Amino acid sequence: AAARPRALSGGQAQRVALARALAVRPGLLLLDEPLAALDAHTRLEIRAALRRHLAGFAGAAVLVTHDPLDAMVLADRIVVLENGRLVQEGEPAEVARRPRTDYVARLVGLNLYRGTARAGTVVIGDPGGDGGQRTLDTVDSLEGEVFLAFAPAAVALYRTRPDGSPRNLWWTRVGAIERHGDRVRVQLSGPPFAAVADVTPAAVAELQLSEGSGIWAAVKATETHVYPA
Incomplete structure (x- = not known):
C-alpha cells in the first residue's frame, strides 16, 4: 500500500511556503499576516527564520500585519494605516519612539x-x-x-x-x-x-x-x- 502523505504543522507549512516563494527569486515578495495562525512558541521560531531569510533577500518585501512586534522585528520601514488612511511612516525605532496617533501609541505601548x-x-x-x-x-x-x-x-x-x-x-x-x-x-x-x-x-x-x-x-x-x- 502506498504511504499516506504526512500533514505539515503550521510552522512546517510556513517554511515550505516561504522556500517555494523564494525559489523563483522574485523581485517582490508579499507576506500577508504570515505568522497569524501560529501558536506563540512556533511564531517565535518562524519570526526568527523569516528575519534571516528577508535579510538575504535581494528584492523588495511587503509585510502586512496587525502585530506590532512582527512589524518592529521584521521591517526596515513601517507604514501605519488607520481606518484606511496613512497616519504615520518611518523607521521602526522612530515610530516606536514618536507615535502620532492614539492608535499608533497603543500599538507601541505608550x-x-x-x-x-x-x-x-x-x-x-x-x-x-x-x-x-x-x-x-x-x-x-x-x-x-x-x-x-x-x-x-x-x-x-x-x-x-x-x-x-x-x-x-x-x-x-x-x-x-x-x-x-x-x-x-x-x-x-x-x-x-x-x-x-x-x-x-x-x-x-x-x-x-x-x-x-x-x-x-x-x-x-x-x-x-x-x-x-
Whole structure:
C-alpha cells in the first residue's frame, strides 16, 4: 500500500511556503499576516527564520500585519494605516519612539497626549473645553503644539498621597486590570485624563487595586518625552 502523505504543522507549512516563494527569486515578495495562525512558541521560531531569510533577500518585501512586534522585528520601514488612511511612516525605532496617533501609541505601548508646551510644561486638553485640562511638567524646552508620551512602566501608583508630592501627580480611578506578560496593566480612567500603568502583581495586592477604586498616579518629569506635533 502506498504511504499516506504526512500533514505539515503550521510552522512546517510556513517554511515550505516561504522556500517555494523564494525559489523563483522574485523581485517582490508579499507576506500577508504570515505568522497569524501560529501558536506563540512556533511564531517565535518562524519570526526568527523569516528575519534571516528577508535579510538575504535581494528584492523588495511587503509585510502586512496587525502585530506590532512582527512589524518592529521584521521591517526596515513601517507604514501605519488607520481606518484606511496613512497616519504615520518611518523607521521602526522612530515610530516606536514618536507615535502620532492614539492608535499608533497603543500599538507601541505608550501613553500619548497632545497639548501646548510652554516653559517646561505641557497643557493637555482644551483650556476652554468641557473636558478640562491638565498641566504636566517635563524636562524638554520645546514651545508650541507638541505630543507628550511616557511608558506605562513610568506611572507610579499610590494608595495615599505620596510624601514630597511629585509635580506630575493626580487622583484618578481604576478602569480595568488585566495581566500583561509578567506585569499587570492598570487602566486609569481619569479625570483629568486616561492613562495606562504597568505594575507588579504584588503591587496590585498591596495597593488593593480593583475596578472603580481611587488611586494616586504620578509620573516623573524625566520620564516624559515631548516632540513637535
